[in-house]
Amino acid sequence: xxxxxxxxxxxxxxxxxxxxxxxxxxxxxxxxxxxxxxxxxxxxxxxxxxxxxxxxxxxxxxxxxxxxxxxxxxxxxxxxxxxxxxxxxxxxxxxxxxxxxxxxxxxxxxxxxxxxxxxxxxxxxxxxxxxxxxxxxxxxxxxxxxxxxx
Amino acid sequence: xxxxxxxxxxxxxxxxxxxxxxxxxxxxxxxxxxxxxxxxxxxxxxxxxxxxxxxxxxxxxxxxxxxxxxxxxxxxxxxxxxxxxxxxxxxxxxxxxxxxxxxxxxxxxxxxxxxxxxxxxxxxxxxxxxxxxxxxxxxxxxxxxxxxxx
Amino acid sequence: xxxxxxxxxxxxxxxxxxxxxxxxxxxxxxxxxxxxxxxxxxxxxxxxxxxxxxxxxxxxxxxxxxxxxxxxxxxxxxxxxxxxxxxxxxxxxxxxxxxxxxxxxxxxxxxxxxxxxxxxxxxxxxxxxxxxxxxxxxxxxxxxxxxxxx
Amino acid sequence: xxxxxxxxxxxxxxxxxxxxxxxxxxxxxxxxxxxxxxxxxxxxxxxxxxxxxxxxxxxxxxxxxxxxxxxxxxxxxxxxxxxxxxxxxxxxxxxxxxxxxxxxxxxxxxxxxxxxxxxxxxxxxxxxxxxxxxxxxxxxxxxxxxxxxx
Numbered sequence: 001x002x003x004x005x006x007x008x009x010x011x012x013x014x015x016x017x018x019x020x021x022x023x024x025x026x027x028x029x030x031x032x033x034x035x036x037x038x039x040x041x042x043x044x045x046x047x048x049x050x051x052x053x054x055x056x057x058x059x060x061x062x063x064x065x066x067x068x069x070x071x072x073x074x075x076x077x078x079x080x081x082x083x084x085x086x087x088x089x090x091x092x093x094x095x096x097x098x099x100x101x102x103x104x105x106x107x108x109x110x111x112x113x114x115x116x117x118x119x120x121x122x123x124x125x126x127x128x129x130x131x132x133x134x135x136x137x138x139x140x141x142x143x144x145x146x147x148x149x150x
Numbered sequence: 151x152x153x154x155x156x157x158x159x160x161x162x163x164x165x166x167x168x169x170x171x172x173x174x175x176x177x178x179x180x181x182x183x184x185x186x187x188x189x190x191x192x193x194x195x196x197x198x199x200x201x202x203x204x205x206x207x208x209x210x211x212x213x214x215x216x217x218x219x220x221x222x223x224x225x226x227x228x229x230x231x232x233x234x235x236x237x238x239x240x241x242x243x244x245x246x247x248x249x250x251x252x253x254x255x256x257x258x259x260x261x262x263x264x265x266x267x268x269x270x271x272x273x274x275x276x277x278x279x280x281x282x283x284x285x286x287x288x289x290x291x292x293x294x295x296x297x298x299x300x
Numbered sequence: 301x302x303x304x305x306x307x308x309x310x311x312x313x314x315x316x317x318x319x320x321x322x323x324x325x326x327x328x329x330x331x332x333x334x335x336x337x338x339x340x341x342x343x344x345x346x347x348x349x350x351x352x353x354x355x356x357x358x359x360x361x362x363x364x365x366x367x368x369x370x371x372x373x374x375x376x377x378x379x380x381x382x383x384x385x386x387x388x389x390x391x392x393x394x395x396x397x398x399x400x401x402x403x404x405x406x407x408x409x410x411x412x413x414x415x416x417x418x419x420x421x422x423x424x425x426x427x428x429x430x431x432x433x434x435x436x437x438x439x440x441x442x443x444x445x446x447x448x449x450x
Numbered sequence: 451x452x453x454x455x456x457x458x459x460x461x462x463x464x465x466x467x468x469x470x471x472x473x474x475x476x477x478x479x480x481x482x483x484x485x486x487x488x489x490x491x492x493x494x495x496x497x498x499x500x501x502x503x504x505x506x507x508x509x510x511x512x513x514x515x516x517x518x519x520x521x522x523x524x525x526x527x528x529x530x531x532x533x534x535x536x537x538x539x540x541x542x543x544x545x546x547x548x549x550x551x552x553x554x555x556x557x558x559x560x561x562x563x564x565x566x567x568x569x570x571x572x573x574x575x576x577x578x579x580x581x582x583x584x585x586x587x588x589x590x591x592x593x594x595x596x597x598x599x600x
Contacts, residue, residue, distance in 0.1 A: 190360035264396075
């Protein structure tokens with residue numbers, strides 16, 4: 001039993017060391033360079049005070065690295081060619097919550113229409129999507145992760 | 151039978167090899183061929199204007215590839231055999247938000263009843279599920295990713 | 301360089317073949333045997349008609365395999381020892397949406413209190429969690445995937 | 451180059467082997483030591499009874515292991531340096547639902563402002579995030595998983 005425990009502890013130590021070193025090398029560069037969402041949508045109508053209650057889709061980006069990251073977003077539509085890239089700069093060690101409907105270059109993303117988002121970043125970032133809908137005279141809120149790829 | 155299986159396996163291998171190479175070339179074949187949801191449900195009742203406020207479950211599909219993708223959906227029920235395939239065609243480089251309750255072949259998916267969804271696509275797609283519930287006189291919205299497999 | 305690429309491609313092909321075969325053998329046994337949620341909670345209060353609008357936490361289970369699956373649930377609490385196993389049987393090729401607060405053996409899961417869930421199944425299942433809250437005189441709904449474990 | 455690659459592969463193999471064995475030996479240490487959320491936000495305003503209806507962001511932590519786990523949280527802001535660590539102790543085999551806005555050391559996390567969260571734990575934990583918003587005179591609730599890393 002004592003031997004088994006010792007072996008187990010040794011194994012734990014090795015495992016932690018290997019993981020820590022990997023982590024130490026990569027530092028705080030958490031995330032990936034590519035993320036995808038298929039459930040994009042933002043209602044054109046809202047009720048209540050602006051801007052808190054304005055219906056929207058907001059891309060929540062986190063850059064934990066020491067360098068700025070440029071996120072290139074391609075917007076896929078239901079009935080026409082994809083549009084992009086929309087470029088979002090996220091400063092080092094900052095979070096940026098970017099309302100999709102404030103993206104106007106190369107063109108505004110239509111409201112009341114389904115879209116998909118593909119993010120290609122030049123460094124690792126973390127992305128989540130917020131949906132806020134105040135059309136019904138009340139607040140509906142939902143958060144969505146990117147789809148798990150591999 | 152053995153020959154058929156061998157041929158089928160050979161076809162899969164070739165297909166995968168081709169996809170891997172294609173993917174390297176084209177870049178944009180994002181997603182997987184199989185996705186699963188266990189929390190399917192759509193209320194029969196709604197309040198407010200149609201169709202925006204109609205209670206529903208909507209499958210949000212994104213095909214970033216250059217070829218059309220056919221998604222075969224099998225619907226699992228609580229108390230009877232699975233039903234399917236329901237076929238959804240997603241055009242190349244398009245998003246498609248498909249209300250589950252608009253699927254009527256081979257038969258309508260019952261409202262007010264739990265179901266699970268297994269998606270098998272003939273090419274990589276991205277899938278997320280939207281739930282909208284206006285029964286309570288207000289809007290409740292939730293988004294759900296497929297379960298992380300592997 | 302050319303040799304290295306060839307080796308790399310060979311490795312990929314082998315890897316894909318192995319995965320395909322595994323997948324072919326497992327057939328429709330989708331999911332995993334273990335899932336975890338840390339955000340469990342069910343309000344004791346509700347408004348509106350029962351049972352549709354009763355506040356709740358519901359575990360949505362899908363068994364795509366040809367054999368029944370028994371899911372053993374351990375409930376972790378904030379201030380006392382874990383309780384379990386709660387056993388849920390999911391018939392072959394069926395979905396089961398199990399309200400947590402209908403689990404009474406070995407004891408009822410307290411309302412208005414945080415809990416975590418660990419699921420250990422004797423076969424692969426898919427699990428997602430539904431939260432419905434009608435306390436506020438309106439309906440709030442949220443869906444949650446299990447945490448992604450390796 | 452070849453030597454470096456060989457070493458790297460060897461390290462990966464060792465690391466995987468160690469992890470596999472560790473997991474088999476330790477049984478219930480579910481989760482990971484690092485988790486990330488980019489969609490942090492808590493409204494300053496609420497309606498309805500406190501504390502049930504107080505708008506909030508709550509970190510739901512589960513420690514299934516036999517030892518206490520200390521979770522160090524770093525909060526990333528939109529316009530200034532990250533702040534932390536905030537330390538949360540989760541007792542063995544307990545769940546802890548920690549309201550972000552109750553964290554006051556080293557400083558309170560601002561309301562009505564976007565933030566990101568990086569969790570570094572000294573043992574494996576499971577983390578999910580709850581969002582509750584009662585600003586609109588009704589309840590909106592959403593749950594969010596950490597982003598899938600690797």
